[in-house]
Amino acid sequence: MTPPPAAKKSVSASAPPATPPSAHNFDSIHGHDLIKRYLTSAMGSQALPHALLFHGPRGVGKTSMAYALAKTLNCPNGGRGECACDVCRKISTQVFSDLVVVEPKGAAGQITLAGWKPGREEADTIPYYRFVDSRPLEGGRKILMLRQADRMNTAMANHLLKLIEEPPSYLTLILVTHRPGDLLTTVRSRCAPLKFNPLEQSEMEEFARSQDLSSADSGTANLLRLAEGRPGLLIDLISGDLATRRKATASAMDLFQQHGFLMLFRAASELGKSPTWGAGGEVFETTLQTLQAWVRDAILLKVMPEGEARKLMLNSDVMEAVKTYAAQNEMPALLAAYDELQNAFEYTARQTDKAYVLETLLMRLGRLKQN
Numbered sequence: 001m002t003p004p005p006a007a008k009k010s011v012s013a014s015a016p017p018a019t020p021p022s023a024h025n026f027d028s029i030h031g032h033d034l035i036k037r038y039l040t041s042a043m044g045s046q047a048l049p050h051a052l053l054f055h056g057p058r059g060v061g062k063t064s065m066a067y068a069l070a071k072t073l074n075c076p077n078g079g080r081g082e083c084a085c086d087v088c089r090k091i092s093t094q095v096f097s098d099l100v101v102v103e104p105k106g107a108a109g110q111i112t113l114a115g116w117k118p119g120r121e122e123a124d125t126i127p128y129y130r131f132v133d134s135r136p137l138e139g140g141r142k143i144l145m146l147r148q149a150d151r152m153n154t155a156m157a158n159h160l161l162k163l164i165e166e167p168p169s170y171l172t173l174i175l176v177t178h179r180p181g182d183l184l185t186t187v188r189s190r191c192a193p194l195k196f197n198p199l200e201q202s203e204m205e206e207f208a209r210s211q212d213l214s215s216a217d218s219g220t221a222n223l224l225r226l227a228e229g230r231p232g233l234l235i236d237l238i239s240g241d242l243a244t245r246r247k248a249t250a251s252a253m254d255l256f257q258q259h260g261f262l263m264l265f266r267a268a269s270e271l272g273k274s275p276t277w278g279a280g281g282e283v284f285e286t287t288l289q290t291l292q293a294w295v296r297d298a299i300l301l302k303v304m305p306e307g308e309a310r311k312l313m314l315n316s317d318v319m320e321a322v323k324t325y326a327a328q329n330e331m332p333a334l335l336a337a338y339d340e341l342q343n344a345f346e347y348t349a350r351q352t353d354k355a356y357v358l359e360t361l362l363m364r365l366g367r368l369k370q371n
Contacts, residue, residue, distance in 0.1 A: 023092045024064040025071050025079050030207040030231060031199040032061060038194070039069055048073075049192035051164045051173040053149075055180040056196030058285070059232025065196070066145050066174045067091060070099050073172065074139030087139055098136045099143045100126060104151040111152045116159055132163065135170055142171045149175035150182035157184045164190045198229025207231050211238060226293075226314050236286075249290045250318045253325055285345065291361075292341040298326035299334050337365050 019028070026036050042048040052069075054062040071079030074096075075087045090096035104111050115128045128144075136142050146152070152160065164173060164187065175191055177183065199207070204224050211234070227234035293314040300309040301323060310316050326334070344361055 020092075021063040022067045022094050025068045025081070025083065025088070027080050029061055029064055029068060030210070031203040032065060032196060035065065035194050035196065039065075039072070043072060048172070050167045050171065051191040052175065053180065053183075053188065053191035053193045054174060054176045054196060055193060056178060057198060057228075057230055058178045059227075059230035059234075059236070060196045060198055061231055062176045062178075062196050063145075063147060066143075066176055069172075069174065070096075070143040070145075073141045073143065074098065074136075090138070096138060098139045098141070099145070100128065100131050101145045101147060102128070103147045109151055111146065111149070111156050113153075113155050113159060116156070132168065132171060135168075140170075142168075143174065144171060145174045145176065147176045150177045150179040152183075152187075154184070157187055161187050161190070199231065200229070204229055204231070204234070208234065211235070222316065225312075249287075249294055250315070250321045253291075253294055253321070287358075288341060288344055292338060294322065294325070295334055295338045295341060297322045298329065299331070299338065301326040302331050302334065340364055 026040070029036070039048070054066060056062055068079065071083070071088050071091050073079075074091070075083055075085055077083050077085055077088075079088055087096065091099060094101075102111055105114075106112070115126055117129055131142070132144065146160075160173075161184070163171075167173065173191075175183070175187075180188060180193070201224070204227060208220055208224060223234060223237045226237055297309075297313040297315045300312055303309075306319075306323075310319065313319070313322070315322050329337075340361070344357070
């Protein structure tokens with residue numbers, strides 16, 4: 001007898017290991033067809049800009065596309081499909097000598113001039129100036145990728161500007177950021193911008209199936225709403241880390257609602273619990289997003305029937321806690337709280353004391369409730 005086909009696993013089952021961004025190529029990336037066509041056409045006509053700016057929401061696929069571009073530029077087979085050449089294999093495992101990825105470091109989470117000039121090296125810093133000044137060793141082009149490029153300090157941004165204006169013929173620069181407005185205008189204006197938009201629902205469902213999740217499963221449908229068109233965020237949700245963070249948000253907000261300012265520091269501590277909290281600012285921004293989603297759901301419960309609100313809520317799995325929060329706050333206070341959290345994204349990027357930021361936010365939200 002032929003055994004029945006295996007059922008798609010639900011989100012409660014252990015998730016399969018996610019494909020790291022470096023393992024992707026153009027064929028494996030879901031969505032962004034227009035960007036892939038542009039890059040392919042520009043490479044085919046030898047008209048690819050030497051400096052590219054990949055910008056869009058976090059988790060939408062910018063870094064994956066940057067690695068895929070690096071493969072296409074250097075792979076002898078074009079970097080498509082299941083290519084097993086040395087170039088693609090080394091890029092996938094991040095040991096390709098002609099690709100360097102620069103990311104924020106240190107307590108301030110900045111990209112600085114360390115390693116960019118002779119005499120400015122640090123013990124754990126790559127001598128980037130040597131990478132830029134030497135010709136490719138293993139491929140046809142060198143790729144310099146700056147992740148969270150908005151975290152460059154002014155000195156580094158001015159140094160990069162000179163490199164963009166007078167680049168070596170063999171170098172391609174890719175700046176990756178979800179905050180393009182924080183880049184120096186002079187740097188931004190000299191890069192070819194490519195905006196990455198959230199994926200369509202059908203594309204996200206296809207991505208979910210590629211992760212061995214059934215889009216018909218109610219749990220998966222809830223995760224797809226939470227992901228808001230961002231595959232990277234869906235992976236975080238599947239891993240359980242974001243689910244833990246959302247539960248921590250529910251616990252912290254309930255604690256703060258019941259006991260007010262007496263529990264402010266305890267609530268801020270609950271919100272800040274994460275093994276990688278504050279790494280490069282990305283995880284901290286996710287904490288702000290979970291708070292904002294919480295307030296958003298409370299607003300929905302205020303303006304429409306519960307049954308209709310549930311269809312749109314991001315935290316419908318903790319409905320009772322959100323209902324309690326909504327009942328204890330007036331609509332003007334909720335709207336002001338949502339705006340306050342939106343504004344927080346602008347001033348927290350360069351704030352190193354994340355605990356202080358959360359304590360200040362909760363204090364402001366508490367005052368809004370009192371008013």
